[in-house]
Amino acid sequence: MKRAEIVKPNDPLVISEIPIPDPAANGVVIKIRYSGVCHSDVNQWTNERDYGDRVGRYTDNPQYKLPIVPGHEISGILHSLGETCCTELKIGDRVVVYPWLGCGECGYCNEDNTPLCEHRNNILGFGKSSGGYASHIAVGDAKFVIKLPDSVSLDFACMLPCSGxxxxxxxxxxxxxxxxxxxxxxxxxxxxxxxxxxxxxxxxxxxxxxxxxxxxxxxxxxxxxxxxxxxxxxxxxxxxxxxxxxxxxxxxxxxxxxxxxxxxxxxxxxxxxxxxxxxxxxxxxxxxxxxxxxxxxxxxxxxxxxxxxxxVLTGTVRQLKEVLKLCETGKIRAPPLTYYKLEDVMEAMTLVKNGEMTGRGIIKFE
Ligand SMILES: [Zn+2]
Ligand SMILES: [Zn+2]
The missing domain is CATH 3.40.50.720 (NAD(P)-binding Rossmann-like Domain)
Known part of the structure; x- marks a missing residue:
C-alpha cells in the first residue's frame, strides 16, 4: 500500500510503500477511494494551533508522535474483516469511516459521545493512529465503519464524517x-x-x-x-x-x-x-x-x-447515520470538489494553508 506521512513539521510529506495491514480481530481494513484534505491536517503539518492565550504545538503532546499519516475523511471499499469481527458489513461494501475514536472505554465512548471523551484526540490520522492519506487503512473496531446508501457517492461521502x-x-x-x-x-x-x-x-x-x-x-x-x-x-x-x-x-x-x-x-x-x-x-x-x-x-x-x-466538535456515530439518511434524499450538495493524486497532496495542503482552496480538495485513489 502507498501512504504519505508527515515526518517533520513543514517539510513535504514523504510517500512510501508498505505491505497492506491485516485487520485487528474486531476490525476491518478498507481500500480507500477518497480522502479529504482538511484544515486540521494542515495544522498538524505546520504543527501549530492558535489558542488565543498561547500557540499549541502538536509535538508537545506526549501522545503525539511523528511520523504520522494524516487524514480523517475517509471513504472506500471494505477490503478484509477481522476473525472475530461481528458486523453486517461484507467485503466489497462501500463504506465511510467515523474517525473520532476516543478511548473506547469510558462512559462517553460507550454512549457514543466521543467528542466528550477525555481522549477525544484519539482520532484516525492524528497523534498515533494512521489516517487516510493512504491507499488502505486498518480500523480497529468495525462499529466505526458505516455502509453507504446506494445513492450516496464515495467522493461526496468522504467529507461526511467531518464537515458534514x-x-x-x-x-x-x-x-x-x-x-x-x-x-x-x-x-x-x-x-x-x-x-x-x-x-x-x-x-x-x-x-x-x-x-x-x-x-x-x-x-x-x-x-x-x-x-x-x-x-x-x-x-x-x-x-x-x-x-x-x-x-x-x-x-x-x-x-x-x-x-x-x-x-x-x-x-x-x-x-x-x-x-x-x-x-x-x-x-x-x-x-x-x-x-x-x-x-x-x-x-x-x-x-x-x-x-x-x-x-460544537464533530458529532456521534448515531448522528453520522442521520447525516447519511439526510444525504440519501439527494438534497444536500457537496462543496465544489478538486481531486488530487496522493503524489500531489502538497499542492492541496498549500492551498488550504493559504486559504485559497475553493470548496474542498480530496485525494483520489484508483
Ligand atoms: Zn476534517
Ligand atoms: Zn472515552
Whole structure:
C-alpha cells in the first residue's frame, strides 16, 4: 500500500510503500477511494494551533508522535474483516469511516459521545493512529465503519464524517431555539458565518433540518465565496469586508430583533464579536471554527438576553447515520470538489494553508 506521512513539521510529506495491514480481530481494513484534505491536517503539518492565550504545538503532546499519516475523511471499499469481527458489513461494501475514536472505554465512548471523551484526540490520522492519506487503512473496531446508501457517492461521502457531521451537529444544536422562535414569533432566522466548505454544507443542512421558512443569511469576508454560496440557496448573503467599520457590518447584518442562531464556522475575534452583536434575545451562538484568538464580548448581555454559547466538535456515530439518511434524499450538495493524486497532496495542503482552496480538495485513489 502507498501512504504519505508527515515526518517533520513543514517539510513535504514523504510517500512510501508498505505491505497492506491485516485487520485487528474486531476490525476491518478498507481500500480507500477518497480522502479529504482538511484544515486540521494542515495544522498538524505546520504543527501549530492558535489558542488565543498561547500557540499549541502538536509535538508537545506526549501522545503525539511523528511520523504520522494524516487524514480523517475517509471513504472506500471494505477490503478484509477481522476473525472475530461481528458486523453486517461484507467485503466489497462501500463504506465511510467515523474517525473520532476516543478511548473506547469510558462512559462517553460507550454512549457514543466521543467528542466528550477525555481522549477525544484519539482520532484516525492524528497523534498515533494512521489516517487516510493512504491507499488502505486498518480500523480497529468495525462499529466505526458505516455502509453507504446506494445513492450516496464515495467522493461526496468522504467529507461526511467531518464537515458534514460537524455542520449537522451545529444545526441540530440550534434546532430547538429556532423552532421555538418560529412557534412564538411566527418567523425564525439564522446567520451562518463563513462561506467556506463548512458554511456551504451548513446551508443545505439548515434547509433540511430547520423550519422551512427560516431565513438563512450567510456572511463572509470574500465576495467570491459569497458568490459560490448563493448557488446553495440561502435567503441572503452579506459581505463582512475588512474595510467597513464593525458597527456598519453589524447594522448591515442585523435584522430587527436579531438572529435566533448564529453558527460561526470561522470563530475569530472579529466574527465572534459581530456574531454576539447580531444575536437576538434567547438566541444561541454556536461556535465551530478553530480560527484561533480571543474576543471582547459584553458579559452582562448574555444573562440579560438569556443567550447561550455552545461549542460544537464533530458529532456521534448515531448522528453520522442521520447525516447519511439526510444525504440519501439527494438534497444536500457537496462543496465544489478538486481531486488530487496522493503524489500531489502538497499542492492541496498549500492551498488550504493559504486559504485559497475553493470548496474542498480530496485525494483520489484508483
Ligand atoms: Zn476534517
Ligand atoms: Zn472515552
Amino acid at each position: 457531521l460537524t455542520t449537522y451537529n451545529a444545526v441540530t444544536n440550534a434546532k430547538d431555539t429556532v423552532e421555538r422562535a418560529m412557534r412564538y414569533k411566527g418567523k425564525s432566522s439564522i446567520l451562518i458565518v463563513g462561506a467556506g466548505g463548512l458554511g456551504l454544507w451548513c446551508i443545505g443542512m439548515a434547509k433540511q433540518v430547520l423550519p422551512k421558512t427560516t431565513r438563512i443569511v450567510v456572511a463572509d469576508i470574500k465576495k467570491s465565496k459569497l458568490d459560490v454560496a448563493k448557488k446553495y440557496g440561502p435567503s441572503e448573503t452579506v459581505l463582512w469586508d475588512s474595510a467597513s467599520l464593525k458597527q456598519d457590518i453589524v447594522e448591515r447584518t442585523s435584522e430587527a430583533g436579531g438572529f435566533d442562531a448564529v453558527l460561526d464556522f470561522v470563530n475569530s475575534k472579529i466574527t465572534a464579536e459581530i456574531a454576539q452583536e447580531c444575536l437576538g434575545i434567547g438566541g444561541i451562538h454556536v461556535m465551530v471554527g478553530l480560527y484561533g484568538g480571543g474576543a471582547n464580548i459584553s458579559l452582562p448581555k448574555i444573562p440579560l438576553r438569556t443567550q447561550r454559547i455552545q461549542g
